[in-house]
Amino acid sequence: MRTLLIAGASGFLGGALTAYASENSWHVKHLVRREARSGDEVSWDPARGELDPAAIAAADAVVCVSGAGIADRPWTPARQREIISSRVGSVNLLARTIAELPSEQRPEVFVSGSAIGYYGSRGATELSEDSGPGEGWLPQVCLAWEAAAEAAEQAGVRTIQLRTGHLMDTGDGLLGVLEPLYRWHLGAQLGSGEQYFSSIWIGDAVAAIMFAIEDQEISGPINLVGPNPVTFNAWHEALQDALGRSSPLVAPTPLLAALGTMGEELLLTSQRVVPHALTQAGFTFAAPTVTEIIDRALAGPYAD
Numbered sequence: 001m002r003t004l005l006i007a008g009a010s011g012f013l014g015g016a017l018t019a020y021a022s023e024n025s026w027h028v029k030h031l032v033r034r035e036a037r038s039g040d041e042v043s044w045d046p047a048r049g050e051l052d053p054a055a056i057a058a059a060d061a062v063v064c065v066s067g068a069g070i071a072d073r074p075w076t077p078a079r080q081r082e083i084i085s086s087r088v089g090s091v092n093l094l095a096r097t098i099a100e101l102p103s104e105q106r107p108e109v110f111v112s113g114s115a116i117g118y119y120g121s122r123g124a125t126e127l128s129e130d131s132g133p134g135e136g137w138l139p140q141v142c143l144a145w146e147a148a149a150e151a152a153e154q155a156g157v158r159t160i161q162l163r164t165g166h167l168m169d170t171g172d173g174l175l176g177v178l179e180p181l182y183r184w185h186l187g188a189q190l191g192s193g194e195q196y197f198s199s200i201w202i203g204d205a206v207a208a209i210m211f212a213i214e215d216q217e218i219s220g221p222i223n224l225v226g227p228n229p230v231t232f233n234a235w236h237e238a239l240q241d242a243l244g245r246s247s248p249l250v251a252p253t254p255l256l257a258a259l260g261t262m263g264e265e266l267l268l269t270s271q272r273v274v275p276h277a278l279t280q281a282g283f284t285f286a287a288p289t290v291t292e293i294i295d296r297a298l299a300g301p302y303a304d
Contacts, residue, residue, distance in 0.1 A: 004213075005042070005059035007031040007090055008066030008113070012172045013164070013205065016302050017063065020206040029059070031066075046090040056097050057105040061213045065113045065162070066090045071174070075137075075262040084141055087113065091148035099155035106157050109213050112149040114161040116198055116225060118142035121269040124196065128276035129163070129221045138265045146221065158219045160212050165225035165273060168297040169202040175239075175297055182239055188249035193233035195270035198225040201287040201296045208275075211283050222277040229272045230290045238290045242298055 004021050008014040009030040018028050029040045031051075036043045042055040046066075056062060067087040073079050091112045098106055119127045120134015133139045146161045153159040167173045181187050200208075205224055212218045230238075240246050253268060275283075287296045 001025060001027045002060040003027045003029060003058060005029050005031065005055060005062045005107075007044075007062075007064040007094065011065060012169070013065045013167060013202070014063075016169070016202050017065070017206045017209060019302070020203075021210060024210060026210075029055070031055070044093075046093045047085075049093055051093055051097050053097050053101055056094070056107060057101055059107045061109045061111065062094060062098065062107045063111040063209070063213075064091050064094050067113060070115075070117075071262075071266055075260065080137070084144060087141070087145045088148045091145060092151070095149045095151040095153075095159075098157055099151040103156065106155065109158045109160065110149065110152040111160045111162060111209065111213060112146070114142050114146050114163045114221065116163050116165045116223065116271050116273045117265065117269075118146070118163055118221075119271050119273060121195075121265075121271065123270050124272055127223075127271060127273045129223055130276075136265050136269075137261050138269075158216070160219055161221040162209065163221050163223045163225075163273070164200075164205070165223070165271075166197065166199040167202050167205055168199050168293050169302050170298050171301050173202075175294075178239070179243070179298070182243050182245050182247070185245050185247045186249065187236065187240060187245065187247045188251045189236055190232050190251050191253040191268050193236065194231050195268055196229050196272035197232045197235045198223075198229040198271050198273040199235065199290070199293055200224060200226045201293045202302045203296060204285050204287055204293075206302075207286070208278055208283055211278070211281070215281055218277065218281055220277075223273050223275045224278075225273045225275050226290075226293055227275055227279060227285055227288050228290065229274065235290055235294075238294050242291070242294045 044051040117138030287293045
């Protein structure tokens, strides 16, 4: 049985990935920022640069999806520093540790997190992995995040960066926040609603990650989004239809912009992102449309 080592397994994506990989004949081990409680946990401290190289040497694949939440607190200067350091520091420590191992002890593949925030706000322009970075704070975060993995790539390890879109599952992520509001007829159009909104069902997201790990030809950035991005208005209407709820509410652009950088870059940004690398490699989405994404997500928590 092959071994998958995950940093960030307590999070939304990491937890779902653990469930999927375990069900598909992988032995999953976790890097944890506390004392290990079982043989499948390894303690580490990225803030202090502490990581046992033996944990990396025992893995066939290493995935890092750890980092402070983007949307759960206001972007104060201190929070922005934490968002960057928690991502860059973790990936950098893993990449350097991989590079410092003898070549025969290195994992076959290193997968690091990133986000579609890399692209900034680009209107209706279709964005593939070949599209350049946008402007703003989140693109700068993503550039630093992806650059932190370079040591592993330069050491000859196949390296993948997950440019992740809006992950959809009931009770978690953005849908976990919005679903109760919509059920109470409090769902709102955000701004003009014409901004593109690239989402993916969590089940497709974890299946795509494991597909990329197991496909020897995939490397570099991959857009972890569904193949049919829609405007927020279309997503808003699809969620209302799925729940049998309607709402005339609108959160106007000036109100959202008043939230500062966080409002501009999380709620008003338009990103029409497509998963070119995955589709070219032959990955098949179980939920390719916005209706299917929402229906699958509302059917129940994926990792339960």
